[in-house]
Every structure is written in structure tokens, then in C-alpha cells.
Amino acid sequence: MVQILIDVHCHINLYLTIDQVIKNACDAGVEKIIAVAMSSISQERVLEIARRYNEVYASLGIHPEEVKMNEKIEQQLDSIIDFIRNNNQKICAIGEIGLDHHFVKNKELYPIQKRIFDKMLLLAQELNLPVNLHTKGAEKTVFDTLPSYNIPNINIHWYSGPEKFLNLGIDRGYFFSITPAISYSPAVKKVALKVDKEHLLLESDGPVKYSGSVGVPAMVKNILNSISMLKEINSDELERQIEENTRRIFPKIF
Ligand SMILES: [Zn+2]
Numbered sequence: 001m002v003q004i005l006i007d008v009h010c011h012i013n014l015y016l017t018i019d020q021v022i023k024n025a026c027d028a029g030v031e032k033i034i035a036v037a038m039s040s041i042s043q044e045r046v047l048e049i050a051r052r053y054n055e056v057y058a059s060l061g062i063h064p065e066e067v068k069m070n071e072k073i074e075q076q077l078d079s080i081i082d083f084i085r086n087n088n089q090k091i092c093a094i095g096e097i098g099l100d101h102h103f104v105k106n107k108e109l110y111p112i113q114k115r116i117f118d119k120m121l122l123l124a125q126e127l128n129l130p131v132n133l134h135t136k137g138a139e140k141t142v143f144d145t146l147p148s149y150n151i152p153n154i155n156i157h158w159y160s161g162p163e164k165f166l167n168l169g170i171d172r173g174y175f176f177s178i179t180p181a182i183s184y185s186p187a188v189k190k191v192a193l194k195v196d197k198e199h200l201l202l203e204s205d206g207p208v209k210y211s212g213s214v215g216v217p218a219m220v221k222n223i224l225n226s227i228s229m230l231k232e233i234n235s236d237e238l239e240r241q242i243e244e245n246t247r248r249i250f251p252k253i254f
Contacts, residue, residue, distance in 0.1 A: 095132025102137030
């Protein structure tokens with residue numbers, strides 16, 4: 001069986017050279033990339049990129065930092081939800097959604113962020129789609145909120161919060177995607193070590209920078225190798241397992 005690598009979380013609309021990024025990914029064996037939307041304008045852009053490139057699959061949603069970038073976001077929300085609903089057939093997940101109390105310092109924005117998050121979770125439940133979650137600094141509220149919704153599967157992206165909620169996520173069977181930060185971050189290493197191999201996924205979160213270099217989907221090959229060494233699991237076996245995990249959580253990309 002031919003194995004493939006998948007980048008489950010990439011902001012592909014933010015690269016200047018998408019052709020090259022995708023070509024380099026394919027050369028590294030990364031054949032599928034989930035493009036996650038963030039802002040109101042990125043929804044259509046992500047769909048357009050997914051239409052143009054066979055390797056790219058769209059995930060739509062409103063990022064928690066949007067509340068500080070766009071003061072009209074709450075007024076735009078219903079039309080964004082309609083847009084996502086109308087394009088249900090073309091998307092594999094709802095994301096990047098969640099809460100952020102780390103990069104968003106202004107506490108007055110937290111209630112708006114929470115209302116948007118609840119509407120996004122309700123939409124995922126309605127469309128029966130998995131979610132791609134950002135939890136930075138707001139782990140408790142996110143973990144308290146999730147059981148109120150009936151969502152097929154949960155992907156916690158780049159988890160770096162308290163161990164208590166990591167353990168809770170593991171108990172609840174959530175999937176955790178590992179970024180290139182595994183090369184230097186003790187928090188990310190801990191996630192890769194503690195989460196069983198049946199619940200690990202790979203992501204670039206590109207174009208976020210890692211030690212000064214721009215994150216790209218091709219990097220997920222190195223993440224796989226790092227996890228393989230850390231967990232002492234043969235890299236072929238781990239690659240096969242992670243592909244299977246990805247099929248389980250994001251069946252629409254296969
Ligand atoms: Zn992201």
C-alpha cells in the first residue's frame with residue numbers, strides 16, 4: 001500500500017507562491033493539505049484554492065482572533081454561516097475556530113468570541129462535520145463548552161496548554177495535530193509523547209514561522225520523523241497509522 005502524508009492545518013491562502021508550496025509538498029510526499037479559513041474574506045478564497053488544486057481541501061470557519069481584526073465580524077456572522085452551509089458539499093471540516101485568551105488581550109472581546117465559537121460549533125453539529133480547534137489560553141472554556149455539542153470528531157490544533165486539559169482531551173478521544181514546533185517546544189513534545197499514536201495528526205500551520213523559517217506543508221515529513229524518534233515507533237508504521245487517523249477524522253478528503 002502506498003502511504004501518504006497529510007497536512008491537516010495550513011493557511012494556504014496566506015502564501016505568495018501557492019504553486020511552489022504545493023509542488024514542494026508533493027515532492028516531500030505530502031499529497032493532501034487541509035486549508036483552514038480565518039477571516040470573513042478568506043472563506044471564498046479558501047474554496048477557490050481548493051477548486052484549483054487537487055491536493056487542497058477546504059475547511060471553513062471564523063478564527064478566534066478575528067474579533068480584534070474586524071469589528072463588524074458579529075454582524076457578518078449570519079451571512080458567513082449561510083455561505084458555509086451552502087458550500088457544505090465542498091468542505092471537509094469547520095475551522096479554524098475556537099477561543100483565544102493569549103493573543104487576544106482585550107477581555108471585552110471574549111463574550112463576542114464565545115458567541116461566534118458557539119455558532120460555529122452548532123454549525124458543525126448541523127452539518128455533521130469535524131472541527132479544527134484553536135484553544136490558546138482558553139483551554140478551560142473550550143473544554144467546558146465542547147460536551148454541549150454533538151460533533152463527529154475534534155482536532156485540537158497545536159496544543160500547548162495545561163496538562164489537565166491535555167489529559168481530558170485524551171480521555172475524550174480527541175485528535176491532536178503536531179506542528180514543526182516539536183523540534184524545540186517542550187509543550188509540543190509532551191503532547192506527542194502523551195497522545196496515543198491512534199490520535200495523532202500532522203500539521204504545518206503555515207505560513208507561521210518556526211525558528212525563523214516559514215512553515216510549509218512539506219515540513220510534515222520532518223514532524224513524522226520527530227514523533228517516530230520520540231515515541232520509538234518505526235516511521236513507516238507511524239505514517240500508516242497517521243494516515244488511518246486522518247481518514248477517520250476527515251473522511252471527506254479521501
Ligand atoms: Zn492556524
